[in-house]
Amino acid sequence: MLLGNNTRTYKFALGHALLECASRGKTSVTLEDLAMSYSLEIAKHDEYPQGSGVDEQSPTDFLAILERERAATLDAGQPTEALVDAAVRTMPGMVMQKFHNVPTGFVRDFEFYKLEKVNGIQEVHFSDQLMQVASSPALTVLNDELSARWEVVQASFSPDIRGTFQYQGLVVSADREFLEHVRVVQGSNVGRRRAISKTRPSLTGFQEGLCFHCKQTLLGAARTPHVDHVIARAYVERNFLKSDFWRGVDIDGVWNLVVSHAHCNIEKRDKPPTAKMLQDLRERNDLAIRSNVPISQTIRLVTNSPSDRFYGQLTNALRESGFAV
């Protein structure tokens, strides 16, 4: 989900549906049951379900039916029969087949479900791995991450934003709650900001759900994890960092923000970054670069890819200012 080359967003809906159905505790459901959950998710979320350059839809295409049935589905709080039928018909050959595909280099041995026909009824059998995830405390975090990811990918398809991500990427709101898209209105310097997704779950996945500082899980943290700088803003603000490098590098950018336990962040506060932290930051960012627009592009615009040169300059800039990294 994090790294898939999504040109559509169906996988996110299937992800939510699988987690929802598996969290009920039974190891299998009918395809129709899964389709109910799936199509409701997609009706709730999916304003722009596909990127440009995706083949034209035929009238019987799932999207065309979704468009027709969305209002009635949302009114009733459950998918209409026509929508469920369309999902049952299209899911096996489409999203269910592609769900297990991950890009080269990320292939792991996993399988979340098997589709089987039992006495003429199509059933979805969940794997132990899926049952484990769905019954673990990770469920909430994973659902949040999934939603955050979905919003980010979907935003990159929306007509008023599409394309500008290529040039601008995303910014982080002042309170760090949201990743935002800034649209500069022509002839004016005033940007219009639009919240795209929550910052924390958008970044947590790239840290594999772990605190940036202590590398322990962020699950069940007593307090909401913090989003904060690796290279503290104070250094730049107090002009401790003298190198030219800092001109044009946004210290509040996603590239410099990490998720950590509240107490780990407080402990770290304003201490200089260590070589290990810079290395970890780079790994997190390089992983994000392998994901989809716009997060990928947001980081790439700062660090480039490959990122050797950027982190080399960053280390030098810190050294010039007297930090031992």
Ligand SMILES: [Zn+2]
């Ligand atoms: Zn921690």
